[in-house]
Amino acid sequence: MSQIPTFSDAQIDYFMQVALNEAKLAANEGEVPIGAVIVKDNQIVARAHNHREAHQLATAHAELLAIEAANDALQSWRLEDTALFVTLEPCIMCAGAIINARVPVVYYGADDAKGGATRSLYQLLEDERLNHRVVVHPQVRGDEGGALLQDFFGQIRAQRKRNKKSQTL
Amino acid sequence: MSQIPTFSDAQIDYFMQVALNEAKLAANEGEVPIGAVIVKDNQIVARAHNHREAHQLATAHAELLAIEAANDALQSWRLEDTALFVTLEPCIMCAGAIINARVPVVYYGADDAKGGATRSLYQLLEDERLNHRVVVHPQVRGDEGGALLQDFFGQIRAQRKRNKKSQTL
Numbered sequence: 063m064s065q066i067p068t069f070s071d072a073q074i075d076y077f078m079q080v081a082l083n084e085a086k087l088a089a090n091e092g093e094v095p096i097g098a099v100i101v102k103d104n105q106i107v108a109r110a111h112n113h114r115e116a117h118q119l120a121t122a123h124a125e126l127l128a129i130e131a132a133n134d135a136l137q138s139w140r141l142e143d144t145a146l147f148v149t150l151e152p153c154i155m156c157a158g159a160i161i162n163a164r165v166p167v168v169y170y171g172a173d174d175a176k177g178g179a180t181r182s183l184y185q186l187l188e189d190e191r192l193n194h195r196v197v198v199h200p201q202v203r204g205d206e207g208g209a210l211l212q213d214f215f216g217q218i219r220a221q222r223k224r225n226k227k228s229q230t231l
Numbered sequence: 232m233s234q235i236p237t238f239s240d241a242q243i244d245y246f247m248q249v250a251l252n253e254a255k256l257a258a259n260e261g262e263v264p265i266g267a268v269i270v271k272d273n274q275i276v277a278r279a280h281n282h283r284e285a286h287q288l289a290t291a292h293a294e295l296l297a298i299e300a301a302n303d304a305l306q307s308w309r310l311e312d313t314a315l316f317v318t319l320e321p322c323i324m325c326a327g328a329i330i331n332a333r334v335p336v337v338y339y340g341a342d343d344a345k346g347g348a349t350r351s352l353y354q355l356l357e358d359e360r361l362n363h364r365v366v367v368h369p370q371v372r373g374d375e376g377g378a379l380l381q382d383f384f385g386q387i388r389a390q391r392k393r394n395k396k397s398q399t400l
Contacts, residue, residue: 120298121299
């Protein structure tokens with residue numbers, strides 16, 4: 063039987079900080095800043111950030127990459143007794159990957175009103191009809207996870223404005 | 232603007248046959264037999280089958296692998312103007328990957344009452360709230376896609392019975 067890992071507030075803060083650091087790495091690479099970490103026995107077994115543009119892979123979201131890295135590190139597709147920390151509410155694909163990998167608990171940062179599939183649009187991780195259910199802790203340092211995204215898209219909009227202005231000069 | 236590819240009945244039969252052949256390859260490798268093909272301009276750009284056990288990857292479903300292979304072949308995370316053929320109704324993860332990759336149309340074989348996310352449990356590909364919608368053609372040679380799965384699980388059950396019998400002798 064899979065255990066649901068529990069954490070102190072300090073541990074939750076720490077692991078989310080590592081995920082936030084991953085998100086910042088994504089921003090530095092011009093990727094939408096989202097980061098994820100997978101923890102087992104209080105150790106980080108995988109960390110990843112969004113790589114969609116660099117790899118031109120539709121699937122290269124932080125959570126999916128972290129799950130694959132954890133599968134690799136633990137040599138098992140089953141991620142029982144682990145916890146996933148991610149800076150943004152997972153999308154449909156990542157929620158499905160979390161279920162498929164049997165991750166028992168997820169801590170996430172900012173809500174995603176447009177695409178979030180664990181709370182906002184759907185509550186896929188808590189569907190009684192599926193063969194696996196996940197405990198979800200929403201809005202963990204969500205302001206910080208959300209601020210990274212707002213800054214990123216703000217910079218893109220400002221850049222576009224500058225480009226438009228220089229074209230009209 | 233992305234085009235939705237259209238096919239003759241003979242083309243649909245052919246591409247689903249290739250997906251069924253991929254599913255048979257999976258069965259031969261001891262994997263749950265599911266196969267997928269992605270087509271662009273009437274050409275196959277990617278084909279894949281379930282590899283979860285061999286790779287010990289929770290994400291190694293046929294559709295997800297086919298999407299990643301097509302991203303690689305076309306050097307783009309956007310799979311506009313493509314079609315995906317798969318022998319079983321996609322799960323939540325794969326439905327999400329189809330949306331994330333902007334695949335415009337999906338033909339699938341057997342319904343999956345326990346985990347299907349495009350018709351059975353959810354209709355994720357047709358959600359008006361999301362930034363991409365997918366045309367879904369269900370039950371294309373579904374009897375054949377379903378029979379492969381039934382045979383596979385039937386053999387596993389028979390093997391278990393034999394093992395149990397030999398243990399009690």
